[in-house]
Amino acid sequence: MTPAAEYRPNPVRQALRSALISVVPRTRLIASLPPGDRVVALTFDDGPHPEWTPRILDVLARHGARATFFVVGAQAALHPDIVRRIAAEGHAVGHHSWTHSEPATTPTRLLLAENRRTRQFLEALLDRPAPLFRPPHGKLTPLKLLGAWAQGNVLVLWNRDPKDYQMPSATELRTWVSRQPLLAGDIVLLHDTHAHTAAALPHLLDSCAVPFTALNA
Numbered sequence: 001m002t003p004a005a006e007y008r009p010n011p012v013r014q015a016l017r018s019a020l021i022s023v024v025p026r027t028r029l030i031a032s033l034p035p036g037d038r039v040v041a042l043t044f045d046d047g048p049h050p051e052w053t054p055r056i057l058d059v060l061a062r063h064g065a066r067a068t069f070f071v072v073g074a075q076a077a078l079h080p081d082i083v084r085r086i087a088a089e090g091h092a093v094g095h096h097s098w099t100h101s102e103p104a105t106t107p108t109r110l111l112l113a114e115n116r117r118t119r120q121f122l123e124a125l126l127d128r129p130a131p132l133f134r135p136p137h138g139k140l141t142p143l144k145l146l147g148a149w150a151q152g153n154v155l156v157l158w159n160r161d162p163k164d165y166q167m168p169s170a171t172e173l174r175t176w177v178s179r180q181p182l183l184a185g186d187i188v189l190l191h192d193t194h195a196h197t198a199a200a201l202p203h204l205l206d207s208c209a210v211p212f213t214a215l216n217a
């Protein structure tokens with residue numbers, strides 16, 4: 001599940017991403033929040049994890065913070081009680097494919113079928129719409145993007161990425177947030193599959209006076 005080299009910045013892709021974000025309405029694509037909203041959105045990908053997701057939920061509850069969890073369908077099917085708990089505690093639940101398939105190499109039909117399967121699973125489990133979609137590695141080809149939109153999904157990217165999946169311990173994540181404080185409007189990419197992300201979360205939440213919110217479709 002660990003994201004790999006695909007996260008390396010590619011100038012052309014970055015430019016296309018910026019252009020796309022500037023022209024596509026927020027009902028279809030969200031990459032940050034209006035700073036005037038005075039909130040920060042933490043997002044946790046790749047779970048639910050049987051140990052670290054509950055730990056993260058405990059921390060969020062203690063701080064009165066809300067977040068958004070982009071779950072992998074196969075993991076959600078293994079741990080449905082954790083997904084129910086995420087929703088019951090006021091967090092948003094979005095989908096992140098069924099198997100964390102690689103968008104660059106997975107055929108469009110298969111990728112869209114994974115989207116549909118995961119979204120339907122979540123909607124049946126939670127009895128609520130689950131249109132928020134984050135593609136694995138945040139990447140889609142134009143055809144897959146159009147397909148995901150045709151399915152009625154809202155694509156959610158991010159504007160802050162500490163690369164917690166590459167960090168060896170909580171210290172690096174605490175240092176990252178101390179050096180580059182979170183700001184109103186940020187959407188932060190995190191992963192609820194790492195012990196150190198859970199361990200650093202109290203510091204991250206304490207570092208910012210702006211409320212932490214769950215994303216809305």
Ligand SMILES: [Zn+2]
Nearest residue numbers: 045046136137
């Ligand atoms: Zn992922």
